[in-house]
Structures are given as structure tokens and as C-alpha cells.
Amino acid sequence: MSSPISFASHEVAYPPYTAEFDPYDRGYLIVGGGGGESRTGVPNRITVLDTSLRSSIEDVGSIDLPTTDDCVTSIASLTTPTGLKTLACQASGRRDRQAGKDDHLLSVDFTYPSKTLSQQAHLVDAKKKGLKTQAEARKLGKTRVLSQKATTGKYANAEPVRLSPAKRRDVSTKRVGAVASKDADVSEIAIFDATKDVLDQSAVVDTLDLSGKDAEDIDIWSSSESEFSIAWCQSEALYLQNFKYAFSQGTYQAEDRKEVYKTASTHHRNLKQCRFLTEDYIVALSGLIANRTSELLIMHRDGTVTQRYPLPRFMRTCAAMDVVQLDRDPGTGAHQIIIACGGHDGSIHICFTEYNPSSPIPTSKPRKFSNLNDVHNNSVCKLAFSPFFPPRQPASSPMSIAASTQHVRLASLGIMSNRVVVESIALTSTPTTPFKATEEKGKPGTPTVRWVLSSTTSESMLTWLGLMAIGLAVLVAAITFQRYRSAGAGDILAPLRLMPMKEYNIPGATPSAAGRSSVFSKASEHLSASSAAAENEGVAQVAQAVNMAEQAIPSDTDIDDAKVQSLRELVDEHSSDSGPGSDGETSGAQKVILVSPHSTVEDQVRVMVHEAGHKALDGAKRFSELAEADRHTWLERLKATGRWAEEEGVTVLEGVVFSEFARDVGGAIRDAVLN
Numbered sequence: 043m044s045s046p047i048s049f050a051s052h053e054v055a056y057p058p059y060t061a062e063f064d065p066y067d068r069g070y071l072i073v074g075g076g077g078g079e080s081r082t083g084v085p086n087r088i089t090v091l092d093t094s095l096r097s098s099i100e101d102v103g104s105i106d107l108p109t110t111d112d113c114v115t116s117i118a119s120l121t122t123p124t125g126l127k128t129l130a131c132q133a134s135g136r137r138d139r140q141a142g143k144d145d146h147l148l149s150v151d152f153t154y155p156s157k158t159l160s161q162q163a164h165l166v167d168a169k170k171k172g173l174k175t176q177a178e179a180r181k182l183g184k185t186r187v188l189s190q191k192a193t194t195g196k197y198a199n200a201e202p203v204r205l206s207p208a209k210r211r212d213v214s215t216k217r218v219g220a221v222a223s224k225d226a227d228v229s230e231i232a233i234f235d236a237t238k239d240v241l242d243q244s245a246v247v248d249t250l251d252l253s254g255k256d257a258e259d260i261d262i263w264s265s266s267e268s269e270f271s272i273a274w275c276q277s278e279a280l281y282l283q284n285f286k287y288a289f290s291q292g293t294y295q296a297e298d299r300k301e302v303y304k305t306a307s308t309h310h311r312n313l314k315q316c317r318f319l320t321e322d323y324i325v326a327l328s329g330l331i332a333n334r335t336s337e338l339l340i341m342h343r344d345g346t347v348t349q350r351y352p353l354p355r356f357m358r359t360c361a362a363m364d365v366v367q368l369d370r371d372p373g374t375g376a377h378q379i380i381i382a383c384g385g386h387d388g389s390i391h392i393c394f395t396e397y398n399p400s401s402p403i404p405t406s407k408p409r410k411f412s413n414l415n416d417v418h419n420n421s422v423c424k425l426a427f428s429p430f431f432p433p434r435q436p437a438s439s440p441m442s443i444a445a446s447t448q449h450v451r452l453a454s455l456g457i458m459s460n461r462v463v464v465e466s467i468a469l470t471s472t473p474t475t476p477f478k479a480t481e482e483k484g485k486p487g488t489p490t491v492r493w494v495l496s497s498t499t500s501e502s503m504l505t506w507l508g509l510m511a512i513g514l515a516v517l518v519a520a521i522t523f524q525r526y527r528s529a530g531a532g533d534i535l536a537p538l539r540l541m542p543m544k545e546y547n548i549p550g551a552t553p554s555a556a557g558r559s560s561v562f563s564k565a566s567e568h569l570s571a572s573s574a575a576a577e578n579e580g581v582a583q584v585a586q587a588v589n590m591a592e593q594a595i596p597s598d599t600d601i602d603d604a605k606v607q608s609l610r611e612l613v614d615e616h617s618s619d620s621g622p623g624s625d626g627e628t629s630g631a632q633k634v635i636l637v638s639p640h641s642t643v644e645d646q647v648r649v650m651v652h653e654a655g656h657k658a659l660d661g662a663k664r665f666s667e668l669a670e671a672d673r674h675t676w677l678e679r680l681k682a683t684g685r686w687a688e689e690e691g692v693t694v695l696e697g698v699v700f701s702e703f704a705r706d707v708g709g710a711i712r713d714a715v716l717n
Contacts, residue, residue, distance in 0.1 A: 046468040047412060052091060052099035053460050056084050060116045061453045061462070063428040064126065065208035069094030069158040070177075071426075071453055072128055073462055074114030076107065079135050086113050088130060090152055090177040093428075093451060094160035096466040102155050103177025107148070110135045114148075116202040118219060120236060125152040125177065129241070131221065132184070133199040144193035146200035147221065147241060149182035185242040189249060192223035192230045199224040205236055206262040206270060210431055216289045217264075218247070220272055222257040229256045231274060237289060247287055247294040252276065259315040261324075271343075273324055275313040279304040280326055282343055302345050315363045319379050320397055323348070323405050327363040327383060336360040338381065340395065340405050351393065351408040357385025366427035366450055369492050371474045375399045378494045380467075381408060382452055384422025390414040390454060392467070394495045411495055417463055418456025426453045430469075432493055448493050469493040609635070609649070609685050613697040616651065634659055635698040637676070637685075647679050649698075662699035665692060676700060 058075035071091040077084025086107040092100040107114070112133040120127040130148040138144060156173040157165070186193060188200060203221040219236040223229055229252035238245040257274040264270055268289070273282045280303040285296035303326065305311045314327040319340065326339045336359055340349035353360060362384035370377040376398045383391045393408040428451040452465040471491040607615075616633050632654040640646035652658050665673065676695075680686035686695070 047414070047465055048096050049417075049463055049465045050093070050095075050097055050099050051461055051463045052101065054087075054089055054101070054462060055460065056087050057113075057458065057460055058089075058455045058462060059423065060114060061424055061426045061455055062117050062119055063093075063426060063451065063453065065119060065121050065205075065429060067429050067431055068154070069160060070102075070126075070154065071099075071428075071451075071462075071464065072117055072119055072126065072152075073453075073455075074117045074130055075455075076113035077109065078113040079110060081109075085109065086111065086132070088114060088117070088128065088150060088179070090154075090179075091462065092155075092159050093453075093464050094158035095163070096449065098159070099462065099464060100159055102175065103152065103179055105150055105152075105179035105181065107132060108135075110137075112199065115199060115224075118203045118205045120205065120217065121208065121215075122151070125154040127151050127182070129203055129205075129219065129236075131200045131203050133193075136196075139193070139195075139198060142190070142194070144198060145184040145186050146193060147187055147203070148184045149241060151180045151182055153178040153180075183240070185240070187221060187232045187234050187241060187243055187246050188223050188226075188230060189228065189232075191228040192226050192232075194228075195226040198226040202260055204260040204262055206264045208429065209264075216267060218262065218270055218287060220260050220262060220274075222252075222260055222274070224256055229254050231257055231260065231272075233272065233285070235287070235289065235292070247292075248285065248296060250274075250283070250299070258313060261317050263318040263321055265321055271318070271321070273302070273316050273318060275316040275326060277312040280313060280316055280324070280341075282324070300343075302343060303339070303341055303347070314361050317363065317365045317381075319365065319395070319405060323397075325363075325365065325381060327360060329359045329361075334358050336383070336385075338363075338383070338393075338408060340408070348403050348405060349395070349407045353383055353385070353391055354389075354413065357383070357387055357389055357391060359386050360384060360391075360422075361386070362422045362425045362454075364425040364427045364452075366430055368430055368450075368469070368494060369432040371492050373474060377492065378496075380411075380427065380450065380495055382425050382427065384425050384454060386421045388416055388418035388420055388422060388456060390417050390422060390425070390452070390465075392452075409496065414465065417454055417465075418459055418461065420457045420459060422454055423457045424453075424455040427451070428453075430493070467495070469495060607649075607685075608687070608690075609637075609680070609698055610690055610694045612649065612651075613694055634662075636662060636701055637680075637698050638701045639679075647683050647685060649685065658701070659699065662701040664699055665695040668700060672700075 054073065054075075056076045058073045060075065061071060061073045064070045064072075069092060071093045072088065073091060074088045076086030078086065086109055087104050088107070089104040090102050092102045112135070114130045114132050116131040118129050120129070128150045130150065131146060132148045133139070133146050134144045154177055155175050162170060162173065192198075193200070200221050201224050203219060205219045206217045208217065209215045217236045218233060220231055220233045222231045231250040231252065232246050233248045233250070234241060234245040235247055236245075252274075255276045255278075257276060260272065260274045262270060262272050268286050269284070270287065271282060271284050273280065275281075279301055281299050282302050283296060283299040285294065287294050302324065303313075305313070305328075310332065311328050311330050314329055314336075316324055316326045319325050322343050324341055324343065326341065327336060328339050329336050333355075335355050336353045336357065338349075338351040338353065339347055340351070341347045360383045364382055366380050368378045368380065376396065378394050378396055380392065380394045383393075385391065391413055392411045394411055395408045396406040397404055398406070430448075430450050433446065433448065448469045448471075449466045450469060452467060454463050454465070455461075470493070472494050474490060474492050612635055616635060634652050634654055634656075636650045636652055636658060638648050638650070640648050650658070665676070668676065677686070677692075681688070
């Protein structure tokens with residue numbers, strides 16, 4: 043399967059700071075920036091890029107602006123039948139500002155080429171002749187819409203500029219706009235009628251005083267042709283104001299502004315950008331100061347934060363965000379909204395939320411779609427989605443559209459970089475609520491599919507898989523706890539044995555005598571568990587190993603179970619009839635004292651008395667025959683257990699033998715089980 047995201051990049055001759063796609067998604071991207079008021083030779087420019095092909099980007103036209111003015115910092119565009127009317131924020135030069143003149147809103151008219159590159163690819167060479175391949179640019183003028191005080195200051199500027207969203211391309215859209223002051227003596231937002239031929243202060247319908255705090259971002263929502271909502275965020279708060287504007291009469295009526303959200307402290311978090319998700323829900327990009335990370339806050343217009351979505355920590359503080367609305371289900375009104383955030387490390391995080399009006403919380407928690415790493419070498423300063431208009435679905439063959447591939451494009455710019463990157467994100471179709479399709483008088487049929495970034499079917503499947511995994515984990519935990527409770531607190535291995543252990547009677551095995559070592563009783567328990575899965579031949583081998591172990595245990599009472607005696611006392615007690623012979627061998631009537639490591643207690647010893655020739659004495663050594671390291675170990679153990687003292691000397695130790703036989707028996711049993 044091919045990747046759902048492809049990209050293309052293009053280098054411009056200046057550092058770009060702002061970008062916007064054609065409001066009707068006709069395949070063009072407008073980019074603005076420049077070197078500002080400098081003598082470096084870097085131009086101030088607005089460029090038209092053809093992005094209709096997903097594999098390449100083509101520069102089809104531009105307009106150079108005076109280098110005596112500042113660079114272009116923000117743009118917004120109105121559509122015309124042949125191109126665009128672009129509004130650009132560009133502050134006047136320092137000399138003009140000092141003289142009290144600051145025209146900060148530039149208007150440029152662009153006329154598109156005859157065909158986009160995508161359209162030209164389908165034409166034969168003969169039809170390509172005579173096509174206009176370059177865009178034409180014409181400067182309409184530069185004016186001021188902010189008040190005089192809002193443009194006064196050494197570094198005063200105007201940004202951002204924002205227009206209300208455009209409707210579908212075959213509908214005549216009347217739009218309002220807003221622009222905010224930046225680093226001026228007075229902070230304000232000017233709301234203006236964007237349909238005016240000449241944009242100046244006569245087009246301003248309202249001015250919002252921001253009480254000395256600049257607006258970080260602005261967004262506008264259009265409920266109808268005359269009803270609008272404007273949202274803006276300052277570093278510590280987000281505000282909303284509803285207003286009505288009748289374009290024909292020029293009448294304006296505004297409600298009181300409302301503080302939707304306020305941070306506890308600017309030292310804890312600050313707001314970077316805001317966008318409308320729906321008429322009632324807004325998403326804000328918030329930076330967390332303490333750990334230098336960011337998160338998305340989805341809130342209702344009444345101030346209730348409904349969702350919080352932390353962004354990946356490796357992105358650090360994010361400063362760029364944009365959203366795009368996908369088409370709605372005609373029956374339920376459900377639709378997806380894609381959100382993109384640009385990180386300080388040059389990466390882009392793409393997520394989406396599902397809006398369902400019938401749900402108690404209409405906006406779902408954002409879900410990650412993809413992380414695009416190393417898109418830029420430095421921090422991402424601007425993100426812009428192309429608007430999405432679904433293809434028309436004729437009633438005669440409604441499902442033919444579902445087989446096509448639709449894309450939404452995302453443009454990104456990086457700080458200190460001349461690179462423009464455009465990502466093409468593939469969408470998938472999902473069936474809509476059944477609705478009768480009609481096609482009357484040229485009207486398109488009712489959609490039978492809608493487009494999503496991730497199918498709701500796959501989301502439901504992931505949800506059910508998650509619930510099944512949780513249920514399985516709870517079941518395993520319950521069974522484990524039940525096994526532990528039934529086995530008792532003494533058996534710490536009980537939780538690992540989920541199934542009951544079956545006991546076997548091993549043929550030929552003799553029961554252990556009272557007082558014998560616990561190591562063999564524990565070995566018998568493990569052998570019983572292991573024999574549950576053994577074949578008849580394996581069972582016989584295990585029984586033989588157990589019999590060998592039983593024969594190694596004397597019938598006498600283990601000395602270390604009785605009162606502790608020193609080795610000297612034991613040697614004296616058995617001196618008449620025990621001890622090794624002169625040649626290292628023992629006679630049949632003699633008894634030998636065997637010292638061996640304790641089987642269950644570390645750093646302890648076991649002392650036993652055997653008749654000469656007993657199998658337990660195989661491999662036993664005198665003290666003088668032991669290695670130097672082993673001698674030291676035995677002396678420490680004997681002193682610790684009270685069997686020997688230094689003042690007794692090592693001569694008494696020549697009357698006993700030392701063995702590691704207990705470990706050899708355990709190895710024999712283990713080999714019998716495994717083989």
C-alpha cells in the first residue's frame with residue numbers, strides 16, 4: 043500500500059513568513075515574505091506557486107515590493123473570476139512611521155495562468171500553444187485600517203490578517219476581515235468589510251480595544267451571510283464576540299465580548315493560536331512553560347474545556363497550527379476536522395477529531411494520524427491547509443466518486459529557511475447515512491459517501507480491540523489472584539501455575555524417612571509437577587533418580603538436626619571406630635564424619651556420620667586435599683556455625699572429610715528430568 047502522505051518542496055529567493063491556499067482550492071498557493079527594510083539585497087515579495095501536481099511545485103508568478111518597507115508578515119485572499127485579490131500585512135518603513143505615516147495593508151490583484159500544471163498535463167501539445175503560463179500581478183494600493191495610535195511605535199506592525207471562510211465556489215461569498223496591531227502603543231483589532239473595492243478606514247465596521255495586550259491570533263466563523271463570530275487569543279486568555287453585519291445596508295450590531303478561557307498564570311502556560319472547529323467549539327494551541335511542551339485545548343464557547351490533547355514532547359514548544367473541515371454527513375451532520383501543529387524541532391504532528399452533533403460531547407478526543415519528522419531544519423513558523431470541497435456525486439452513478447482518490451494539502455514554512463513544503467494527504471471515503479439521491483434542474487445528487495482522514499469503521503474496530511485487550515488482562519489478573527488465594531501465602535509460585543497441578547504416583551519410589559533433608563522433599567515436589575507432562579519412559583527415569591537420592595540419605599538421624607557439636611567432640615566420640623585409613627580408604631567397620639554444604643540455607647554446613655563405603659562418601663576429600671580457596675571457605679563456614687574455632691587448629695579437620703555431593707545429587711535429578 044502506498045503512503046497516505048506525499049510531499050513536494052520548492053525554494054524561493056527570500057525567507058517566507060506566511061502562506062495561504064486559494065480559498066476555492068484551484069491549485070495555487072500564495073507565499074509572502076522577504077528581507078524587510080535592509081540592504082542585503084533580499085527582496086520583499088509575494089509569490090504564486092502552482093501546487094496542482096503532488097510531485098512538484100512550480101513558481102508561476104510574483105510581485106516585488108519596495109525594500110524600503112518591512113517584509114510581508116501575513117496574507118489573506120479574496121477570490122475573483124480570474125484569480126485572487128490578496129491582502130498583505132506589510133508595515134511602512136521606519137522613516138514613514140517616524141513621520142506618523144504607516145500604511146500597513148497592501149492589496150494585490152493576481153490573474154492566474156490559463157491552466158494549472160495538472161490541467162495542462164491532460165492537453166495535447168497543439169492545445170497547449172497560446173496558453174498563458176505565468177500569473178500577472180498588479181498592485182492595487184496600500185492603506186491603513188488600524189487607528190493612528192495602533193500603528194505608532196518603533197517596531198509597530200499589523201498582523202495577523204484574517205477573513206471569514208469562503209463557501210463553495212459556485213456560491214457568491216461575502217466576507218468580512220479582521221487585522222490586529224503588533225508591538226504598537228495601543229493594541230486593537232479592526233473588523234472591516236472585505237468586499238469594498240478600496241480598503242481604508244471607511245471599510246472598518248468596528249474596532250476592538252485589547253487593553254494593551256496584543257492578539258496572538260484571530261479567527262472568524264460565518265454562521266450565515268450576515269452572522270459572524272470572531273475569536274482571538276492573547277497570551278493568557280481567549281475571547282469571543284458575536285456580531286451581525288448587513289453588507290447591503292452597511293449596518294453593524296455586536297454583542298458583548300466574552301472571555302472564554304483564561305490561564306491560571308502566564309508563567310504556567312500561554313496561548314499561541316486559535317481556530318474555530320465548529321460554530322460552538324474552538325481549539326487553542328497552548329504552550330506549557332514549565333516543561334517546554336504544548337497541548338491542544340478544545341473548548342465550548344461557554345468556556346468548558348471538553349478535550350485536552352498533549353502534543354509529543356520531542357516537538358517542544360509549538361508555534362504554528364491550522365485546521366481544515368472535511369465534508370459533512372447529510373443525515374447526521376457528522377464530519378472530521380484535521381488539525382496540524384508545527385514543532386520547534388521542525389516536525390509536524392497531524393491529528394483529527396470527529397464531530398458528531400448527537401453525541402453528549404460532540405467533539406471527540408483528537409487521535410494521532412502521523413508525525414512528519416525533520417520537515418524543516420528549524421522551528422515551523424507557519425502552517426496552512428487547503429480548503430476541502432468534495433467532488434460532486436451524480437445520482438446516475440453515485441458510487442463512482444467513492445473509487446476516486448481525494449487529497450487535502452498542507453503547506454509549511456520554517457524559520458530561517460527559504461523552503462516551502464507542501465504535503466499531500468490522502469483521504470478515504472466512508473458511507474453516509476442513507477439519503478435519497480436526487481438530481482433536479484442541474485442540482486447535484488445527495489452525497490452517498492463522505493471523506494475522512496481515518497474511517498470511523500477502523501476507529502470502532504480499534505476501540506473494540508482495546509476493550510477486548512482490557513477484558514483479557516482483567517481475566518488473567520482474576521485467575522492469578524484466585525490461584526494465589528487458593529494456594530496460600532506460603533506458595534509464592536502459585537500465581538505462575540494457572541492450571542491445577544496433577545499428582546502422580548511414581549513406580550519404584552520410596553517415601554522419605556522422617557528427619558531427612560528438605561532438599562529431597564522439595565525435589566520430589568518439582569519432580570511430581572514435571573512428571574505431569576512426561577511420557578512413561580521419562581517417569582521411569584525420574585523414579586530411578588529419586589531412588590538414587592533416597593539411597594544417599596543415611597538411616598541415622600542427621601547430626602545438624604540435633605544439638606550442635608564441634609568437630610573435635612565428634613572426632614573424639616567416633617575416634618574408636620571412625621576416620622579415614624592411612625591410604626585414604628576406609629574399612630568396612632569404620633565410620634566416617636562427612637561435612638557438606640547445607641542444601642537450603644546459605645553459608646551453613648551439614649555434618650553426617652556414614653559407614654565406610656557409603657555412596658555419599660564418593661568424591662569426598664580430606665582437608666589437606668582441598669584447594670586453598672576451598673579451605674578458606676570451609677574454615678569461615680565452620681567458624682560461623684560453631685563447629686570449629688581457630689584455637690583448635692586445623693589438625694582436627696584431618697579427622698573428617700568434605701564433600702559437594704549434595705549438589706551432584708541435585709544435578710543428577712535435574713539431568714534425569716530433562717533427558
